[in-house]
Amino acid sequence: MKCSRLILVFALFGFTLGLSAQTATLTGIVLNKANEPLREVNITTNSTGTFSNESGFYSLQVTADEAITVTFSHLGHKNAVLKDLILSTNEVFEFNPVLSVDAIQIDGVTITPTGKKMVSGITSLSPEIVRNIPGANAGVENILKLLPGVSSSNELSTQYSVRGGNYDENLVYVNEIEVYRPFLVRSAQQEGMSFVNSNMVQNVRFSSGGFQAKYGDKLSSVLDITYKKPSETNVQLDLSFLGASATVETVSKNKKLSTISGIRYRNNSLLVNSQETNSNFNPTFADAQTFTTYRFSNKFHLDFLGTVSINDYKNEPLNRQTNFGTIAEPKSLRIYYQGEENNRYNTVLGALKGNYFVNEKTTLKLIVSLYHTTEEEYSDVIAQYELGDVNNDLTSDSFGSATNLRGIGTQFNRARNELDALIFNITHKGNHTIENKVLEWGIKYTHEDIRDQLRESEFIDSVGFFVRPPLPEFNTNEPEVPSNSPLVAYDGVNAINFVKTDRFSGFVQFSNRLSLASHDFHYNIGVRAQHWTISGEDIKTSSQFVISPRGQVSLKPSWKSDMVFRLSGGLYYQPPFYRELRDATGTINPDVKAQESIHLVLGNEFSFNLWERPFTLMSELYYKRLNHVNTYTLEDVRIRYVANNDAKAYAYGADLRLNGAFVPGTESWVSIGYLKTEENSNDRGYIARPSDQRLKFGVLFQDYIPEFPNFKMYLNLVYNTGVPGGSPNYADPYVYNTRLRDYKRADLGISHIFVGGNRTYQKNHWLHRFKELSAGFEIFNLFNNQNSITNTWVRDVDSKQQFAVPNFMTSRVFNLRLRMRF
Known part of the structure; x- marks a missing residue:
């Protein structure tokens, strides 16, 4: 019986024995x-x-x-x-x-596994799942990556792409306050932590397309987070080899004042040291957040959200050896490093939100927020490499080492990048409800002040001669014929930009719920508009205006089957933010237009009982047609735009997710997604976009031992087909368009609950003081798959061929974790 159950767990993760009251x-x-x-x-x-x-x-x-x-x-x-x-x-x-x-x-x-059916097409996720499911960068984004249509092939990154979009196309709100992330991060191991503190979360809602007009102007998705308003005083601690966090919830005696505050510290050394590059790694990722609510009266509540984040990334790489190629022709790359990286990203966010309840039908809100980030990228790294074959003689003492060196060279990377960004928002929102009819409106002013200094260069020396950019003015036959052209960085950028943007946006939308021939019918229609002006030193002033109509309809037939049909879509725009205005040379183009996308999403949600337990099957078909596309390249998590609108694109696909109590008292799901997205630049024909991840398969599975229900298991599995990328510098994507290898990963967590749920202790027991206490271990990358996110390109001097050497990510890592609440 146990053997059969084990087979089912690792095959479809669906059918187990036992029942416990939850x-x-x-x-x-x-x-x-x-x-x-x-x-x-x-x-x-x-x-x-x-x-x-x-x-x-x-x-x-x-x-x-x-x-x-x-x-x-x-x-x-x-x-x-x-x-x-x-x-x-x-x-x-x-x-x-x-x-x-x-x-x-x-x-x-209505009866569903998650408590209610969302006619608006918003996915609701359990905060407890967010906190418990293991991952190298656990949190909200860790769970989003298990949803169909959401892709990420980097376990250290909190960024994700949705249905063919890139990382900049996703909206994130915390209690209706828009939040931002640092601009200069280029490597996932530099990111540190997600903005969202999982231990402070009460509700998680996510839309992967066709969202309502009340949400902002982006092309891909909305992540809508609600932080808790505590009902009692609690203290929670979460400790592991990767860091620690503490969360405090307080409530005043009269229940008027409530606060939830969290402090987090994270150190990625455990994960980074599992990579092939040996280094002295000294990161400091820390933040503090607080969300406070004061109820002045039953009519007026005031909320405050404050965050301070310090990401101090120091890395001194030492050496690396990567074996690649095929079994018949194995190759090896060995690199010796000198120098270090020293990057720092400091951010501060403060926001006030006033809620005035005019009466039971009308609510008015005023939100004021200020976001400030100062970022520095300082690095000087010299890499000397040897390219050769691999000794595959099992009897040799030098088995696995490099032989027959075919290339020797030196690469020097230098960066002195600094950015200072200040973003101010003031927003008014309101809603008025009459029976099943809801009118919502809002108006917002945003001021963005960006000061950016970009200075970075890459120099290459190969077997004693200097490698210049492959441009016509440097077209020589080195090393056979010496070159007299000046020494120029193979890849270099030098720019100083001062850019200001003023934005006015607003929306109005109307929702209604009614009965049509005994069927429940719900619709929402709305429109957004935005006007923005870009100005700055040595930049001509440019103004633009867009208007974005959107709508959603849903129908719940009066059938015996519990089913909802949804249709949503509209015209969506993404006005350019600072990074979208800056091209590969660092030059600002103020005339960059808003990217435009027509969304059409058809969905179905079918809830049913299986084995006397609730399940829901959610399916969606979607299509996007994009115009004025601002093309870009992606290296690790760094996006570099062309800063023009010379392309058009499309994306279509299908998402399927089966969610339910595969094991009684738990929630698990299986998701499958198919996507195809291509772009056509300057009418040269359609090619795959950098986010063209064709097939996605994700599993979230929870289980426990029936005889010992306090032993819990959490497992997530992800399989993504490879995306285009890893091309060498100056490569034309129409000539050189290869794909990275498929991404495969499994993370496992096993914990024992000493206190929590139905397990409590008498007052004279030492565990009585705890409301929750659990301990366990996690295994990241359970099957030790070699995943890569980019390639390092190395030249063979003799043949002048360039080899793509994969940059592998983290291998199998073991972590211990202790959680307590009292």
Whole structure:
């Protein structure tokens, strides 16, 4: 039996034995029609109940993964009934009912594994899954990469591409506040941590296309994060070989003031030292965040979000040996380094959000935020390489070492890049609700002030002669014929830019839910507009305007089957940000237009019970047609734009995800995605875009031992086909368009829960002080796959052939982890 189960776990991860009672939490504030809190409201389910306190607050543990009915009753008010609610294990679901003298029957929550069906096409992810699933860079983005249509082939990076877009095409919000990432990061191991602190997250919502007008102007996706508003005081610690974090939740006695604050530290040495390059690695990745809410009254709440992040990356590479090629013709690259990299990225974000509840139908919001980043890239690295064959004689003492050297050379990379960016936003939003109709609107002003100094160069010396750029003015027959042309860096950029951008944007959208011949029908129509002006020193002033209509419709037929059909789309624009204005030489082109994309997404969501457990099958077909495309190249995570609009492109594909309780009391899923995206630059014909990742397969699986349910297993698997990339400098993508190898990775986590869920201890036990306590281990890259993100290009002096030497990423790594909450 155990053998059969093991086979199923590693094949389809779906069918196991055992059952244990799991719980979720329903929480919120009960109000009356005057928006005043109601105390002593009786909240009951079939098996449990509680009362609201003097501030109207309640918290109720309910059974997870099965349909429940929750009733809110209070003397002098009619009952409010929340029907057919299913919550995932450990999910925290916030529900704030308004009791009236009229009868209320709340039945909009439909049976699904995640508690509710999202007619807007937004995927909702469990925060507990985000916190528990292992990964080299665990967090929200680690889970997103397991969704269909979301791709990343670099475990150290928190960046991701969605349905053919690049890293710059994704919107990220925290409590409706737009957040940004550093500009100059070029290597994933320099990134440090995600902006989002997973331990502070309450809700995670994600849209991979066809999103509503209330979201901003980007081409690909929206990640909408909600930080917690604590209901009680907690302290949480998370310790591992990769770093540590501490999170503190506090609530005042009168429940008016609540804060959640987190401090994180991360050190990637464990992961980086598993790579082929030996180095002295001394990184410091640390940040502090706080989210505070003060309820001045029932009508006015004020939120504050503050973050400080310090990423100090120091690396002194020493040596590297990479064996590549084929079994019949193995090759070896050995590199000896001198010098070091010293990069620093410091960011600060402060934001205030005022919420004014005019009445139970109308809410007004004002959001002010200021983001500041100072970034430095200082590096001087000399690399001397030897290219040769590999000794494959198993009996030889020098087995695996380089022989028959065919190329010797030196490469010197130097960078002195500095950037200072200040981004100010002020936003007004509002909404008005009448029965099932919702009107939402917003207006926003953004000021961007960028000061950038770009100085970097690459010099190459091959067997005693200087290698110049392969440009007509340097076209010589070296080394046979000496060259008298000046010594010029093989690849160099030198520019100073001062750029300011002023943006005015706004939106209005209308949603309605109604019944058509007993079928539930929901629609949302909206429009966005943006006007921006670019100016700066030695830059001509340029202004542009775009308007973006969007819409979504959904239909839930009155069938026995629980099914929803969705159609969404519109005209989407991405006005250029600073990096999109800067070409490969560092020159600013203020006339770069907004990239334009027509989205069309057709989706279906089918919920059903299998083995007496809930499952949901979600499928989407999508098509994008892009104009005014700003082409780019991608090296590791660094994007370099051409800064023009001379291309058009398209993307189409299909996404499929089966989500449910494969094992009772847990949530797992299997996702499959197909994508094809190509671009046509200057009518030269269509070729694959850098993000053309044809096939995606992802698995998230949770399990436990039936006899010992506190032993948990978390497993994620990713398979991505290779993307175009790794071309040498100056290569024409129409001539040289190869693909990197496929990306295959598995991360495994096993933990034991000492305290948590249904496991508690008496007051006289030393574990009573803990609300949660777990310990375990993680194995990253379980099968030790050799994945690569870029190639190093090395010349053979004799044949003048260039060899693509893969830059392998992290190998198998073991990590210990301890989590506690008290």
